[in-house]
Amino acid sequence: MSGLKVFNTLTSKKEDFVPLQAGKVNLYSCGPTVYDLSHLGHARKEINFDVIQRYIRFSGYNLTYVRNITDIDDKIINRAREVDERTEKLARRFTFTFWKDMDALNVAPPDIEPRATEFIKPMMAFVEDLIKKGHAYASGGDVYFDVLSFKDYGKLRKQSIEDLLHGARDQVRSQTELKEIKKNPVDFALWKSAPTTEMGWESPWGWGRPGWHLECSTMIKHALGTTIDIHGGGEDLIFPHHENEIAQSEALHDQPLAKYWLHNSFVQVDAEKMSKSLGNFQTIQSVLASYSPDTVRLFVLQTHYRSPIEFSGESVEAAKAGTARLLRAARYAKDDEAHSSVLKNGKAHKYLSADHPCLTSLRDNEQGGDVIRKLHADFVEAMDNDFNTPQAISALFAVADLIFSSKDENLAAIYAAGLKAYAGVLGLTLTDTGKIIDSQTGAQLVERLLDLRDAARANKDYKQSDQIRDTLQALGIKVMDVKGGRAQWEKD
RNA sequence: GGCGGCAUAGCCAAGCGGUAAGGCAGUGGUUUGCAAAACCUCCAUUCCCCAGUUCAAAUCUGGGUGCCGCCUCCA
Numbered sequence: 001m002s003g004l005k006v007f008n009t010l011t012s013k014k015e016d017f018v019p020l021q022a023g024k025v026n027l028y029s030c031g032p033t034v035y036d037l038s039h040l041g042h043a044r045k046e047i048n049f050d051v052i053q054r055y056i057r058f059s060g061y062n063l064t065y066v067r068n069i070t071d072i073d074d075k076i077i078n079r080a081r082e083v084d085e086r087t088e089k090l091a092r093r094f095t096f097t098f099w100k101d102m103d104a105l106n107v108a109p110p111d112i113e114p115r116a117t118e119f120i121k122p123m124m125a126f127v128e129d130l131i132k133k134g135h136a137y138a139s140g141g142d143v144y145f146d147v148l149s150f151k152d153y154g155k156l157r158k159q160s161i162e163d164l165l166h167g168a169r170d171q172v173r174s175q176t177e178l179k180e181i182k183k184n185p186v187d188f189a190l191w192k193s194a195p196t197t198e199m200g201w202e203s204p205w206g207w208g209r210p211g212w213h214l215e216c217s218t219m220i221k222h223a224l225g226t227t228i229d230i231h232g233g234g235e236d237l238i239f240p241h242h243e244n245e246i247a248q249s250e251a252l253h254d255q256p257l258a259k260y261w262l263h264n265s266f267v268q269v270d271a272e273k274m275s276k277s278l279g280n281f282q283t284i285q286s287v288l289a290s291y292s293p294d295t296v297r298l299f300v301l302q303t304h305y306r307s308p309i310e311f312s313g314e315s316v317e318a319a320k321a322g323t324a325r326l327l328r329a330a331r332y333a334k335d336d337e338a339h340s341s342v343l344k345n346g347k348a349h350k351y352l353s354a355d356h357p358c359l360t361s362l363r364d365n366e367q368g369g370d371v372i373r374k375l376h377a378d379f380v381e382a383m384d385n386d387f388n389t390p391q392a393i394s395a396l397f398a399v400a401d402l403i404f405s406s407k408d409e410n411l412a413a414i415y416a417a418g419l420k421a422y423a424g425v426l427g428l429t430l431t432d433t434g435k436i437i438d439s440q441t442g443a444q445l446v447e448r449l450l451d452l453r454d455a456a457r458a459n460k461d462y463k464q465s466d467q468i469r470d471t472l473q474a475l476g477i478k479v480m481d482v483k484g485g486r487a488q489w490e491k492d
Numbered sequence: 493g494g495c496g497g498c499a500u501a502g503c504c505a506a507g508c509g510g511u512a513a514g515g516c517a518g519u520g521g522u523u524u525g526c527a528a529a530a531c532c533u534c535c536a537u538u539c540c541c542c543a544g545u546u547c548a549a550a551u552c553u554g555g556g557u558g559c560c561g562c563c564u565c566c567a
Contacts, residue, residue, distance in 0.1 A: 158495070159494075164563075166493075235496095235567080237566080239562060241566090265561090267567085268560080308497095320516090322514090325515085388507095390514070391513070393515080394513055397515070398513095405530085405531065
């Protein structure tokens with residue numbers, strides 16, 4: 001159906017993308033744990049997978065995208081205790097800010113967005129089934145997955161159980177209390193007992209909470225089935241999170257959990273991972289205070305999703321300047337009826353496939369069609385190659401060059417429509433943010449106009465000064481002179 | 493200690509066997525009342541180092557050096 005190739009963490013190879021069912025793709029990516037504001041690193045992951053889902057749809061597949069929200073977890077409970085807030089309320093609060101951040105970044109919402117707390121019963125059933133099958137055991141109110149019972153353990157990160165035991169020895173030794181109740185140091189919790197004073201649920205093993213890895217396995221099973229096409233997340237989730245998901249799901253179903261595993265790399269600061277613990281993070285909100293969503297997107301997408309991004313003031317400024325150039329080129333587009341739906345594509349909730357009439361008409365256009373066809377070919381070649389967004393973006397800049405150097409306005413308009421449409425597949429809106437001014441700047445502009453008016457009045461040039469007042473009045477700003485002083489003004 | 497990854501111009505960053513994309517910054521021009529924007533021009537004989545394979549290597553192999561990630565929560 002398409003020539004898409006993806007790099008599969010499971011095989012460490014770039015493979016032809018062939019969905020399990022022709023024309024249909026199930027995608028799952030691990031969403032946030034809602035205990036704090038999201039930072040640029042989280043934004044990167046969501047933008048990368050947003051582009052992946054947009055491009056898969058663009059390629060003509062019928063995609064179902066599922067992304068979970070982890071709304072019960074030790075981190076949430078600890079944070080709630082710190083700030084003296086109900087656990088559920090804290091989780092809800094940060095779920096909301098996550099949604100706001102994603103909307104601001106033009107990250108389209110997933111088709112299904114399950115929350116862990118909605119899946120407690122199915123998770124318990126999942127654990128019971130694993131116990132029945134001999135892959136898990138209850139111990140001291142906890143339930144652990146018996147890693148030795150699953151022969152493929154370690155296949156995602158490519159490390160044998162022996163290696164893991166050997167390598168992990170130092171860490172595990174310190175957990176003396178766990179040593180008592182776990183059969184094997186590498187066994188991981190499916191269900192964790194908790195004091196009844198803490199948030200939890202009554203289970204066959206007593207009061208407690210589900211282990212983190214369990215929710216994804218359970219949600220995938222219920223939302224998408226036993227085997228999905230693509231499972232993704234940040235590369236730090238490869239081990240143990242995704243390895244453990246594989247163990248749980250495949251031990252229970254005897255079917256592969258996912259055909260392709262995709263992992264994005266990190267945002268770095270001074271060559272170090274941006275993270276909460278290092279304190280070198282920028283929240284999405286703080287970045288968006290200074291930079292437009294398109295700038296953040298271009299910044300993220302100018303690096304391939306599997307390579308680390310070096311964040312610095314200089315590198316973001318470069319993205320800002322690049323975005324400005326694309327924006328100026330996009331201004332050449334005519335906002336007519338025929339293109340309006342293409343242009344809206346940049347905004348979330350609407351997706352275009354490559355054969356949508358809006359795009360085919362651009363490509364088939366006698367005038368300028370050759371350029372759009374070239375853009376299409378370059379764009380698809382880049383994106384088919386494991387979502388090579390940096391290369392796809394260079395194709396966008398090539399069109400921008402043609403727009404600026406074109407002497408023909410109609411031709412430039414067609415190129416610009418193409419530019420906006422294909423940029424939209426990357427989630428770039430190319431919205432003309434350069435013409436949106438904030439209220440503070442607006443107030444200053446009024447003051448400067450009044451300066452000019454004062455100057456005119458001082459020269460007794462009342463024609464000019466009245467004209468300024470009338471102009472402001474027409475814009476809904478009332479000017480009231482004050483005897484011997486500066487005029488007052490207010491919005492009508 | 494175990495496992496994995498990365499080193500490409502001032503900065504960011506593609507390319508992964510066929511002779512160095514793109515963005516930003518910078519250079520010299522054109523345009524402009526002056527700017528900005530735009531246009532034209534220039535800007536890595538070379539891809540961390542050393543060997544090797546090959547007609548051909550930034551790309552493959554071996555050995556160094558440096559950096560990072562995971563193994564504990566992590567996008």
